[in-house]
């Protein structure tokens with residue numbers, strides 16, 4: 001029992017914040033940001049624009065792409081770390097906005113930047129158990145709400161946005177979500193976390209070291225489990241945290257530069273939305289094509305990390 005990808009969609013807020021815009025408000029330079037992170041610009045949501053707003057638009061676009069209505073879906077999972085409300089879940093609020101009347105299960109997963117891989121992991125489990133027919137996984141974040149404008153080392157790193165993927169149960173185990181692995185280590189909490197007053201607290205160099213170790217480890221685990229090498233994979237779509245982390249990890253795994261999807265220059269780090277947004281972007285641009293095999297590693301606060309293998 002497996003699945004297949006039948007729809008995708010994304011949403012990016014209108015406002016673009018460039019490195020030059022940061023130069024005007026804090027002690028930083030375009031050169032420093034590009035050299036250390038590969039980021040050039042990111043999208044920021046309007047003050048009144050919420051995670052639910054962004055998630056709903058991405059969901060609508062994915063449904064349109066799949067030619068389905070929300071009532072054809074039987075589970076919604078939202079990866080988010082930045083919901084405006086503690087309850088109810090963003091997933092249930094999205095169903096409300098879409099006026100769904102199918103009473104389906106809907107819930108959020110909080111895996112920080114690994115959230116969308118946690119979502120895929122749940123979906124794979126439900127498909128394998130034969131419990132659901134069509135699952136929508138949404139990643140949506142308003143990271144700008146957590147930016148500490150007095151901390152130049154974290155303020156420039158993040159962006160807002162949302163992406164959505166719809167998978168359908170299939171008898172083929174070689175399509176859709178083929179495999180997933182997710183892990184966590186709560187002992188590393190101090191490296192990267194939110195604060196009660198909604199700021200991002202991060203030890204950059206320590207986080208960097210863990211990211212370049214753990215993302216490739218998860219990806220390698222998935223490749224070994226599937227009995228494949230980098231030669232068999234069409235694309236590696238890593239969590240878009242930082243270009244140096246992405247390149248270092250991909251090189252460790254033996255991926256040539258032309259097989260690495262990079263959107264961090266345009267979107268920066270959108271946390272739980274990152275990979276879903278990146279994949280939707282790559283489909284829209286015709287970069288990743290139907291039938292290709294995608295390795296999908298991620299890493300984030302928690303610490304959490306993991307990877308998925310998807311035939312799109």
Ligand SMILES: CC(C)(COP(=O)(O)OP(=O)(O)OC[C@H]1O[C@@H](n2cnc3c(N)ncnc32)[C@H](O)[C@@H]1OP(=O)(O)O)[C@@H](O)C(=O)NCCC(=O)NCCS
Pocket residue numbers: 027028029032033036037113152153154156202203204205206207208211241242245269299300301
């Ligand atoms: C954040 C990060 C880019 C910083 O790069 P770094 O090379 O480790 O830099 P450091 O933190 O050692 O700081 C080096 C210097 O740059 C300065 N600096 C930090 N942010 C700056 C900015 N935006 N502009 C200019 N200078 C900056 C620091 O103050 C420090 O100055 P000092 O040497 O005078 O003290 C890097 O650590 C990183 O990418 N970490 C992982 C972050 C991440 O991906 N987190 C999310 C994971 S999901």
